[in-house]
Amino acid sequence: MANGSEPWLLPDVESLPDLRVEFATEPNGEDGTTFLPYLRDPQTLARPWAVPGTPGLEHRIGGLEKADKTGDISYDPANHDFMVRTRAARIETIPVPDIEVEDPHGDAEVLVLGWGSTYGPIGAACRGLRRRGLSVAQAHLRHLAPMPANLGEVLRRYDRVVIPEMNLGQLAHVIRARYLVDAIGYNQVRGLPFTAAELETMLEEVLKNV
Amino acid sequence: MSEPVALKLTAKDFKSDQEVRWCPGCGDYAILAAVQGFMPELNIPRENIVFVSGIGCSSRFPYYMNTYGMHSIHGRAPAIATGLSVSRPDLSVWVVTGDGDALSIGGNHLIHALRRNVNLKILLFNNRIYGLTKGQYSPTSEVGKITKSTPSGSADAPFNPLSLALGAEATFVARTIDSDRKHLQSVLRAAAEHQGSAFVEIYQNCNIFNDGAFDSLKEPATRDDFLIRLEHGQPITFGSGGQFCVVHPPGGFGLEVRPTADTPAGEIVVHDATVADPAYAFALSRLPGLDLSNTPIGVFRSVARPSYDSVVQEQVAAAKAGVDQTPEQQLSALLGSGDTWTIL
Numbered sequence: 304m305a306n307g308s309e310p311w312l313l314p315d316v317e318s319l320p321d322l323r324v325e326f327a328t329e330p331n332g333e334d335g336t337t338f339l340p341y342l343r344d345p346q347t348l349a350r351p352w353a354v355p356g357t358p359g360l361e362h363r364i365g366g367l368e369k370a371d372k373t374g375d376i377s378y379d380p381a382n383h384d385f386m387v388r389t390r391a392a393r394i395e396t397i398p399v400p401d402i403e404v405e406d407p408h409g410d411a412e413v414l415v416l417g418w419g420s421t422y423g424p425i426g427a428a429c430r431g432l433r434r435r436g437l438s439v440a441q442a443h444l445r446h447l448a449p450m451p452a453n454l455g456e457v458l459r460r461y462d463r464v465v466i467p468e469m470n471l472g473q474l475a476h477v478i479r480a481r482y483l484v485d486a487i488g489y490n491q492v493r494g495l496p497f498t499a500a501e502l503e504t505m506l507e508e509v510l511k512n513v
Numbered sequence: 514m515s516e517p518v519a520l521k522l523t524a525k526d527f528k529s530d531q532e533v534r535w536c537p538g539c540g541d542y543a544i545l546a547a548v549q550g551f552m553p554e555l556n557i558p559r560e561n562i563v564f565v566s567g568i569g570c571s572s573r574f575p576y577y578m579n580t581y582g583m584h585s586i587h588g589r590a591p592a593i594a595t596g597l598s599v600s601r602p603d604l605s606v607w608v609v610t611g612d613g614d615a616l617s618i619g620g621n622h623l624i625h626a627l628r629r630n631v632n633l634k635i636l637l638f639n640n641r642i643y644g645l646t647k648g649q650y651s652p653t654s655e656v657g658k659i660t661k662s663t664p665s666g667s668a669d670a671p672f673n674p675l676s677l678a679l680g681a682e683a684t685f686v687a688r689t690i691d692s693d694r695k696h697l698q699s700v701l702r703a704a705a706e707h708q709g710s711a712f713v714e715i716y717q718n719c720n721i722f723n724d725g726a727f728d729s730l731k732e733p734a735t736r737d738d739f740l741i742r743l744e745h746g747q748p749i750t751f752g753s754g755g756q757f758c759v760v761h762p763p764g765g766f767g768l769e770v771r772p773t774a775d776t777p778a779g780e781i782v783v784h785d786a787t788v789a790d791p792a793y794a795f796a797l798s799r800l801p802g803l804d805l806s807n808t809p810i811g812v813f814r815s816v817a818r819p820s821y822d823s824v825v826q827e828q829v830a831a832a833k834a835g836v837d838q839t840p841e842q843q844l845s846a847l848l849g850s851g852d853t854w855t856i857l
């Protein structure tokens with residue numbers, strides 16, 4: 304590891320987003336005196352954070368299910384169902400950019416979908432095929448939860464979707480389950496990266512059979 | 514400095530409005546009442562007190578305290594509390610944990626918090642069983658104990674939590690009992706005054722899955738003969754008529770119990786919690802027999818050593834002093850240090 308290196312673009316510190324959190328300092332209940340640690344921001348569904356040391360906002364957080372708004376321990380089944388859905392919805396509100404597809408010929412019928420460290424060999428394989436006049440599209444996921452909003456529509460544009468993964472199909476299973484797309488998995492778990500050549504050979508077979 | 518203003522808090526101020534859900538008769542109730550009753554003595558505003566726990570029956574404790582609280586990750590309360598304590602010296606941070614939480618999954622977090630002497634007050638409720646998960650043996654269960662997970666009896670040699678804490682060089686180590694409110698509160702008082710990690714083992718009855726585990730230390734008929742009540746500066750004698758005493762036998766490594774009548778007064782060990790070498794407190798921790806005879810309670814060890822918090826805070830203060838750049842400038846300088854180049 305100590306010998307690995309990769310160029311990394313130094314960010315301009317001034318342009319980094321301000322990630323400071325505004326902590327709760329006042330009661331937020333309608334009565335003006337109660338603090339509701341599980342009252343949520345209507346846009347982001349995030350809860351207010353009151354940090355220790357803030358007078359009047361003492362409360363407890365932790366793994367037991369809490370009642371909506373009050374944060375009281377709750378054993379109520381309907382509340383639990385509501386809270387599980389609310390937490391899932393909160394993740395779904397996280398803004399994620401749309402996935403972009405690279406298809407320079409514009410007429411590809413096969414999409415190669417990747418994630419993580421397979422980006423390099425997938426890209427090299429696609430460029431190799433295109434140099435030989437074949438059309439293939441590539442898209443690479445940066446966000447898995449939530450998925451980009453346009454992903455379903457992108458997947459359905461292609462006759463075949465191929466998902467090369469260095470595992471037994473973790474992404475492919477999710478894609479098939481969530482988008483009902485008959486994705487083709489290509490899976491190797493040798494502890495070595497894919498080579499561009501093996502992906503090119505595999506993709507050529509897929510292209511032949513579209 | 515001006516005198517601190519008396520806050521005039523009462524035990525009631527420390528009771529949260531949550532329904533307490535331990536089994537009727539559980540020793541945790543008595544500990545909760547004792548802690549709530551003791552808290553006003555701290556004279557610290559409620560908002561500056563934080564209880565952090567892991568997972569277990571005992572770890573539900575923070576929900577019932579009207580302070581800030583975190584029912585956190587199994588075994589990881591010391592890690593979370595370390596972050597809080599180091600970054601917020603203005604807070605009084607208490608960890609509540611069980612024998613399973615602290616000594617099974619959390620064993621490493623515990624010993625490293627103690628080794629570092631983080632400014633935490635750690636209360637380990639030892640009922641010698643996993644209560645929450647319904648009665649499996651724990652790292653403090655006795656050899657041969659039959660439980661749901663040891664149908665033929667436990668084959669494990671248990672931890673002695675105090676020996677473990679002393680081996681980790683904890684600076685404050687004490688033991689007390691759920692049912693003895695006065696003693697429990699006296700130990701909490703001493704723990705609260707300590708700078709650095711204070712480790713307190715509380716023998717706690719789980720009347721559902723390990724009932725009567727400490728009965729010999731509680732029953733009027735036996736307790737005086739079984740318990741050694743440690744008092745700093747006092748000769749260690751015990752028994753209903755003071756008939757036993759603790760001596761350091763010549764040539765031996767540890768401490769031994771002898772009949773007081775046969776022992777010259779000068780040979781009786783005078784308890785000194787401030788002995789620098791943890792070997793003395795360790796020897797005390799080894800006195801109890803398997804039947805809990807010769808069980809010392811009270812403060813075994815209380816020595817001064819800089820807390821991790823204070824050292825880190827000094828380092829941060831020193832790093833900040835003499836810097837005239839903005840944080841943004843400093844970050845830019847850090848990112849731009851070393852081997853950087855421009856690609857055109």
Ligand SMILES: Cc1ncc(C[n+]2csc(CCOP(=O)(O)OP(=O)(O)O)c2C)c(N)n1
Pocket residue numbers: 568569570571572587610611612613614615618638640642643644645646651
């Ligand atoms: C990661 C993880 N492992 C295991 C468990 C199951 N579990 C819950 S509480 C517990 C042990 C509790 O024992 P103890 O700390 O003695 O607490 P008590 O209930 O006796 O007060 C275990 C093993 C869990 N909740 N999470």
Ligand code: SF4
Pocket residue numbers: 534535536538539540541570571640644645718719720721722
């Ligand atoms: S199971 Fe035991 S430790 Fe847990 S609440 Fe019941 S009596 Fe207390």
Ligand SMILES: [Mg+2]
Pocket residue numbers: 569611612613638639640641642643644651
């Ligand atoms: Mg336990």
